[in-house]
Amino acid sequence: MRRYGSAVLLLLTGGAVLRISLFSDLYLRYVQAALRPYLVISGSLLMLLGVVAAVRGMSHRDHEEEHEDHEEEEEAHSHGGPRIAWLLTLPALALLLFPPPALGSYSAGREQAQLAAQGVGTFPALPAAKVLDISVAQYSSRAIYDTGHSLKGRTVRMTGFVTHGSNGTWYVTRLVVTCCAADATTSKVEIRGTEATDAPQTDTWVTVTGTWLPKGRLGTDGAWPPLLDATTVTQVKQPADPYEKR
Template sequence: MRRYGPAVLLLLVGAAVLRISLFSVLYLRYVQPGLRPYLIASGALLALLGVVAGVRAAREVPDDDPHDHVTDHAHTSGPRLAWLLALPATALLLFPPPALGSYSAAREDAQRAAQGVGTFPALPAVDPVALSVAEFSSRAIYDREHSLTGRTVRLTGFVSRGDDAAWYVTRLLVSCCAADATTSKVRVRGAGAPATDTWVTVTGTWHPKGRLGSPAAWPPELDAMTVKQVDEPSDPYEKR
């Protein structure tokens, strides 16, 4: 079995990468959509190398020279340590972890857009207007024209909770992958809180508070009209 160890590991890792990138959209839990071709190419290359390594191992003639047994024993610890790579690969292949959720959001302080008070493009005339959580937050905190006033908006995200009884519709923003995720959230008023990490679409109106651009304006708030439970989207993250 030791002869085929490297081949099995390569095949296992390659299969795990292809599992999330070629045969599903699970890769969106970890990286941006634009990285999919690279994941597929990497997974295919690893699988191909595994096949090649397996064929070469099968063609090798076992060496029964007793003088080589000491050398073989010295190298045994290397392959055994390499097998540790099989654990995360197997987990990814069989049990892909979920997207980041309320636990990740709760670990961060309030996230504020890196911009000053200013103006924003006009919103579409239709009501309710669908906005990302990040866009709603930016307009609520920094828009001197108060473009959200009198508008009905629709936000989609997962439920997270604060230290008090407050609950939030929350999204994580990524630039490249899940490792750089930051939090954007809106406090929901006037509606009972669904279960934590439940995905919901909330329709409502902006509830102004605090001076624009000040810490008192964070987090922005929404007076809810409706709260509807929805399925988690295939791409759970908002993009910067």
């Protein structure tokens, strides 16, 4: 069975990669959509290599010598090489059968607020719409740094997962990625206009509609996190792509 170890590992890993990238959108929990073709190609190559390794293993079995080298066998067993190698199948099986969820409130809670790093200034004009759909990151940037106050008087709508703070405060939160989940940073908006007892549970996904509430001086710690005076809060399903892009 040892001769097929590499083949099994390659097939499991390739199958797991194809499962999350070719046959579902689960890969969006970990990387951006633009990387999907590379995952599909990588998974396909791993499957191909696994088949080649399995065929070679069968060929070697037919031509195997009757007696194996005793010294080599003892060294392999003494170091536990074959047994340890099989442990490498566990991550592949986990990804194949139980893909980890997207990052959520725990990751967001450990992210430090990044304030005034880009300085204040004017932003491009927002689209004319009765209700403006906007990302949490875009809202945060404009609320904290926009000297033109482009959010003033606008009704906005944003979607994110719920995180909780002290004294009954709660936030609509999104994780922002450049490439993949490993470089994720946090954007969040504190929700006002709803009673603390009505706040959704942590990690619940919601769509919130409301208007901007000015807070603190632009570009300072006092402006973070930005506020939203909510008029409606609606629970929704987690989107297929849970991250916002820079």
